[in-house]
Amino acid sequence: MKKVILPVLTVLMVSPLFASAQTYFGNIGNLIKSIGTLVSYALPVVVGLALLAFFFGLLKFIFNGGDEEKRKESIQVMIYGVIALFVMVSVWGLVRFVGNSLGVNDQGGSLPVPTVQGLPQ
Numbered sequence: 001m002k003k004v005i006l007p008v009l010t011v012l013m014v015s016p017l018f019a020s021a022q023t024y025f026g027n028i029g030n031l032i033k034s035i036g037t038l039v040s041y042a043l044p045v046v047v048g049l050a051l052l053a054f055f056f057g058l059l060k061f062i063f064n065g066g067d068e069e070k071r072k073e074s075i076q077v078m079i080y081g082v083i084a085l086f087v088m089v090s091v092w093g094l095v096r097f098v099g100n101s102l103g104v105n106d107q108g109g110s111l112p113v114p115t116v117q118g119l120p121q
Helices: 001-019 021-063 067-100
Strands: none
Touching: 021 067
């Protein structure tokens, strides 16, 4: 008897979620869009930080010309900066490629292609 009651109670407890599924999933959609907007604002900042890390390592390399140990440390900083830039740009390109392949529309963040009036497109 207990084996039958548990699934029935579970279905009865979850059924209000199905009744308001449109509202519930609409809120999830808004949350996902908000997270996407936050990521689109944070991406240039993070790429800029990786670029700054590379240039910081480059400056350390230039100013520590005589000390071999500090030059090795600065080379490591530059390598980490380049790796971070490569990974971020690669993942960004891969996500864009998959999105375009699946037909997912970009909801912002991309600029329109410039055109010249009077020329055929």
